[in-house]
Amino acid sequence: AQRVTQPEKLLSVFKGAPVELKCNYSYSGSPELFWYVQYSRQRLQLLLRHISRESIKGFTADLNKGETSFHLKKPFAQEEDSAMYYCALGGGSEKLVFGKGTKLTVNP
Amino acid sequence: ETGVTQSPTHLIKTRGQQVTLRCSSQSGHNTVSWYQQALGQGPQFIFQYYREEENGRGNFPPRFSGLQFPNYSSELNVNALELDDSALYLCASSTGTRNEQFFGPGTRLTVL
Numbered sequence: 197a198q199r200v201t202q203p204e205k206l207l208s209v210f211k212g213a214p215v216e217l218k219c220n221y222s223y224s225g226s227p228e229l230f231w232y233v234q235y236s237r238q239r240l241q242l243l244l245r246h247i248s249r250e251s252i253k254g255f256t257a258d259l260n261k262g263e264t265s266f267h268l269k270k271p272f273a274q275e276e277d278s279a280m281y282y283c284a285l286g287g288g289s290e291k292l293v294f295g296k297g298t299k300l301t302v303n304p
Numbered sequence: 305e306t307g308v309t310q311s312p313t314h315l316i317k318t319r320g321q322q323v324t325l326r327c328s329s330q331s332g333h334n335t336v337s338w339y340q341q342a343l344g345q346g347p348q349f350i351f352q353y354y355r356e357e358e359n360g361r362g363n364f365p366p367r368f369s370g371l372q373f374p375n376y377s378s379e380l381n382v383n384a385l386e387l388d389d390s391a392l393y394l395c396a397s398s399t400g401t402r403n404e405q406f407f408g409p410g411t412r413l414t415v416l
Contacts, residue, residue, distance in 0.1 A: 200346070202346075228402075239307075239308075239407050239408060239409045239410070240347070240394065240407040241406075241407065242404055242405070242406075245404070282346050282347070284346075286402065290335075290337070290352045290354075290359055290360040290401040290402060291337070291349035291352065291360055291362060292337075292339075292347075292349060292405065293349065294339075294346030294347045294348070295346050296344070296345055296346045297345075297346050
């Protein structure tokens with residue numbers, strides 16, 4: 197069965213500090229991993245996907261198949277990064293399986 | 305380019321009633337996926353429609369049904385509403401069954 201675990205419900209950091217949002221997945225096939233973000237009063241939107249290997253808004257995420265992880269990282273957090281972050285798993289089917297989300301708060 | 309829209313924004317129903325939620329896909333998109341997001345949870349896949357046909361279904365009972373129209377807009381119907389159906393219902397459209405999904409703002413359903 198496909199499963200996504202985001203162990204931290206809440207994460208609070210200070211502006212300028214590094215941030216890492218954890219995501220672990222369970223899937224026997226070839227995974228497609230995504231990070232979605234939801235800013236306050238906005239809709240859910242794609243932040244990045246592992247196959248593109250891009251850095252979006254300073255965020256990067258590397259797929260580690262050995263550890264079945266896809267952690268989201270940013271070296272210097274900004275206040276505007278405060279949002280709800282969801283890790284999602286696709287692959288082998290049309291559906292996305294989401295984690296429960298991590299609420300990131302960046303304090304001034 | 306118009307994004308994904310959903311109606312209504314909020315809805316209150318009582319147990320046993322039926323509800324229809326609507327979604328207009330983004331221009332150029334032929335695939336619509338529906339998700340249920342309970343409070344404090346991530347979105348959970350209900351089903352997907354591709355070119356008017358159901359293309360995959362999550363672990364939801366048959367009282368959750370859907371339609372996709374020739375213009376690729378979609379409806380989610382829920383019969384015999386239960387209290388646990390209270391949630392935010394999200395619609396997402398895409399240009400293919402496994403391409404990037406663009407989400408609408410959601411419909412908040414409350415079942416009393």
